[in-house]
Amino acid sequence: MLILETRPDDRPDPPEMWRNSLVQPSDLDVLQVTNSSQTALSQYHNLYFVAIGANLYVYKPHFPSQRLHSRPHLVIPLPSTGLSDSGDINADNPHAVNHLKVGDLGNEELIVCTCDDGDVIALTTRSLAYELEQIEARRPDFVSKLRPFFHCSVGLSAWGIAIHKEARLIAISANTHQITVFAFALRQERSPDSQGVPQDSEAAEEIENEIYQHEDGWQSAGPAGLNPDRSRDQILILGGHTANIPSISFCNTEDDPAGRYLISMDIVGTVAVWRIFEGNHQYYTSQQIAEEHGIPIPRNAVWHGWNLLCLDPRSFRPLKKEVEIFGCKALVNYGDRSWDISRSQREVTDSSRWHPSSNVPTPAGLLPLHLEVADDTRAEEEDEDSEEEDLDDDYSSDEVVDDEMNIELLRENLRPSDPPSSNTAPTSTSTTTTATAPPLPFLLLICSTTTPTLWSPNSLSSAHPIPATHLTHMLDQHIPASHAWLRQFDRLSMSLQIPFLGIVILASQAGRVALLTLTRHGRTPSCAFRLDWVLPFASQEQRGERPAAPLLGVAVGPVQGSGPQPKRWRLMLTYYDYSVLSYEIGRGEGFEAEVLVF
Secondary structure, eight states: OOOEEEEEEESSSSSSSSOOSSSGGGGGGGGOOOSSSOOEOOOOOOOOOEEEEEEEEEEEETHHHHHHOOSOEEEEEEOOOSSSSOOOOOOTOOOOOOEEEEETTTTTTEEEEETOOOOTEEEHHHHHHHHHHHHTOOOTTTOOOOOOOOEOOSSOOOEEEEEEETTTTEEEEEETSEEEEEEEOOOOOOGGGGGGGGHHHHHHHHHHHHHHTTTTTTEEEEBSSSSSSSSOOEEEEEEEEOOOOEEEEEOOOOTOOTOOOEEETTTTTTTTETTTEEEEEEEEEEHHHHHTTTTTOOTOOOOOOOOEEEEGGGEEEEEEEEHEEEEEEEETTTTTTEEEOGGGGHHHHHOOBBBBOOOSSGGGSSSSGGGGOOOHHHHHHHHHHHHHHHHHHHHSSOOOSSOOOOOOOOOOOOOOOOOOTOOOOOOSSSEEEEEEEEOOOEEEEEEEEEOOEEEGGGGGOOOSOOOOEEEETTTOBBBOOGGGGGGGGGEEEEEEEEGGEEEEEETTTTTTEEEEEEEEETTTEEEEEEEEEEEHHHHHHHHOOSSSSEEEEEEEEOTTTTOOOEEEEEOOOOOOOOOEEEEEEEESSSSTTEEHHE
């Protein structure tokens, strides 16, 4: 059972401002500087989560402003398995949270936390909503029985989180260079009548026990992968990467209800597609992808892998005109194998490539790990040179795609590739595919440090490869000397998607967020994306409303009371000084409707 610290909801609201202070300054010293988002929004309840050290803070945003109380409604000290007393980031706080993610597992929505000591803790948002309801009702006889839905350790610092709804799978990547897949036994579903909030704590506990009690223990899966029988809880260890794995994703669509495919990307840019019920996988190196599509490699010759999303082809909106598809006149590289849309940055409304200058240095107490404020302007001058080279006319081709594109794209079998030379031979639980396999039913959005690339693994086996779309240095800005320390956080390490609206959200930890629309040309499988907005707006930056701190997390969820297919979503950006910028995003009617941001 968890010991909770509750916060009364009867204090006055903070003034309506763009900036909300979530906690008191005394709490600043428990921040954990990570590469992943440490905030999340429930998709069903009005709950906003923030990880601060080894605690989970729970807030209830106010409608419609999404204002937050200066103190959380609930503070949950996360339990520890005690299996590790060390962390990779902060030796003084090894149990601190590295990553937060909300997702559905069967009929339950979970909030999953991965910690620096390797612990993984999951709680149901339903039980948290019920807990808050009872606390707010001030029932004198209420006794909290809140406990984790799931709690385990994966050995070393845990990072990537993937959750498959229908197959009831949770996958966790760790600094062991391995991925652990937890396959929960498939049991009889609850009746639809039991999906609501229970009326008392006994009912809540009874429903909870239906899913998370594992009396028979976990069955270890062998080299052949998970047992399709699924009558018992299973655990599968996937090995083969030789670098840390910050991002993993299931093909969580109706094309893969069984959860056959898991995709991972390590920090050196190697992508692996795992077939977890067959015991095999396929490697793709960043160099292989870049060479196949003529994508420029950064000057340091390393394409770091920070993030990936598995995308449903149904999320791409059919459009006709080139500018609607790409947001600009796209440049064709390498014989129709790559669409470079970097020039679309110039077409984004209320966006600037120049960080607002400031004569006031950032207070040292607000800098993560008490970083020093740099006053060297050399890096800024280098960025200016890079800007001219990368954004003006330094492209591999000046050929422009015609408005009526008619590229015949074939979806054939995958061509096996050898593991990257930097990797050792795969372990016995993950052997490389040596036979042809069916085409994969998804596309991947893979993010290097500054460049997102939309790519289909099927392109490597096609006689006419499916073009990749990339946007070089998407969120780069000229940063003034007073904020030069922000450059070390400039990486596309946070991502979210709203499949119903065809929107992807990518964030650089340096403090900016991009809203992308997934597009395709008519009825063909020629998929691409378009950059629609960059947040905070340039007008906000000019007014001094952008916090002078990196991003702590990005969260998106339906606006309160939106219904089963919401068209209005709230986007909340939380910074390391605990400031919060809130936006409302949506889309008008029709495929050609633009993304609206308020």
